[in-house]
Amino acid sequence: MSSDNKNVSETSQRERVTVALTxxxxxxxxxxxxxxxxxxxxEVSVLISKAAHVVIATETEEKFPADTHRLEEALYQRFSAQPGQIRVYGRENWMSPVASGSGAPHKMVICPCSTGTLSAIATAASNNLIERAADVALKERRQLILVHREAPYHEVHLQHMLTLTRMGALVMPASPGFYHHPETVNDMVDFIVARVLDQLGFDQGLMPRWGESS
Known part of the structure; x- marks a missing residue:
């Protein structure tokens, strides 16, 4: 087997997940x-909204370029990824695999999910690639997890959550637990990420599930 064919074979066997930050x-x-x-x-398809870039710059020390090609390079370096593991797509890249049911991964997580994104998905707005990718996940009956980050909720928020739940999405508010005795902010972040990985069906070692030993 040639090295090129080997790389294609290895990549094709990876679980494919879309992760969007809003x-x-x-x-x-x-x-x-x-x-x-x-x-x-x-293999992770990464979608980052313009507003998410603002929040990243405000809340973290991360340096993520807005340009998709430079961002992809930065993410490869940041996460020490192997070839073919990260694909970054811009907000209007309608030719990307995530924009079509024939090419999109079977799992998508919007994390964090803004109220505006929640509303747009509930009404099938599809005004940008994140909204379109979520719409594809719903119409193709694929797994869609929305890690909603807002409080409190008003009636329309709750209506949209109910609408999306009825369509098959999983609304998972970022509400970390405390039974694992978190000592740092990272511990609280890992609680939510572990729950998401559980829902996606991955074995995770971030923290034990309820009833398991540490």
């Missing part, structure tokens, strides 16, 4: 999730 507080959840998926040898 303009809500809590981008640490999404960044950590990408890191864990890369460590699990997944």
């Amino acid at each position: 303009g809500a507080s809590g981008v640490q959840y999404g960044i950590r999730l990408i890191e864990c998926l890369i460590a699990l040898d997944c």
